Amino acid sequence: MASPKSWICDTAETYCAVFASGELPSPKAMLEATAEANNLAAKSTSKEFYIRAMEQHCGGDRPYIHPNQLDVLHKEVRRQAIEKFRCARKMGGEEMSLTYQQDLENEILELYTNYKKHNDSKNVFAFSRTPTTFISSMILCYFVAGILDTLWLGSITFIFMFTFWVCFVLLFVWLYTKYSGEYSEIGEYIDYFADVIWNNAFQPAYSKCLQSAMRSVLGHAKTA
Template identity: 35%
Template sequence: MEEKCGGDTPYLSSAMLEAEHAENRKVAIEQFKKTRKMGGELFSKAFLEKLEADIEECFDSYQKVNNGKQLFSSFRTPIAMIITLAVLYIFQQAFLFTGLSCFASLCSTAVGLIFITVITWCYSRSTGNLREISQSIDELADNLWQNVRKIIIFLSSFLYLES
């Protein structure tokens, strides 16, 4: 379950989460029943009930974590994308103002692609569908965030050395 809906994974729809839970529960109980035990049926029945209770407790915990991801997901991706949209839009307007319509068209195309990316990310996060695409968009935004941060640090250190 940790692989499917743990802390590092994006939101998983409730139906998919319950299906994963049912499958993992079934596998765990089958594994428990297959394993040789000492103490007889009555003794192992108590442990089976304990196992089922622990599985349900873990499922409740995973449900809470998963629901928290839907409501309070990482804000890094939308912030990075919206800032990128704003910067590209400003560049587009500046290029149009100076008469460089070819560069303005490139910026306009990039704005459109990033807008589609943001919509896809929002859809994926709210429904739990297209999880792999959502993870890829998150990685892209993280890389963008890190690279822009490095450039800002470099420029600020360069400006500091100049003064």
């Protein structure tokens, strides 16, 4: 059933349109206005239901999910939203109801298109910091281990090679969670771990290198 707030707003808007001519409307016009308000309220409530359900699974604060899972979710929530619209108490007959139901389906399709784009954008953004962090860590560990091995410091080399393989496994698991959409919580933990490494190790080093490069460029510019 439509929420009282939605019903009142839709009814007021419809009645304002009826009385806009300045003439006293006929009973038939009032009946049609009431039927239109009923259908508008039912459509609005069903649309809000779809949005709330989708936001819980693929909203802005939710991780990336596999496109197939998103499609299955959309179809199920869409079915429930349309069923909710059909079960709502409405006036105006089947023909008017079908018209508003078609409008609802079109609006839901537009919403789903936006959710798909937003979900895809999460996948693109995910393929930046986390893999860069782990790959950089692997290269660094391998390079340091090679130097230590040359200096006959094998016991310390083991630590860096162990870190190398830990990063490799985490990267492999992370890639699986992102491509398959499964075990998304594990992917979130790995993202968090990569953020900690990036913010406390690579980001400060990158900032210092950038500042040093900028000072060097400015120094050459002054002497030129």
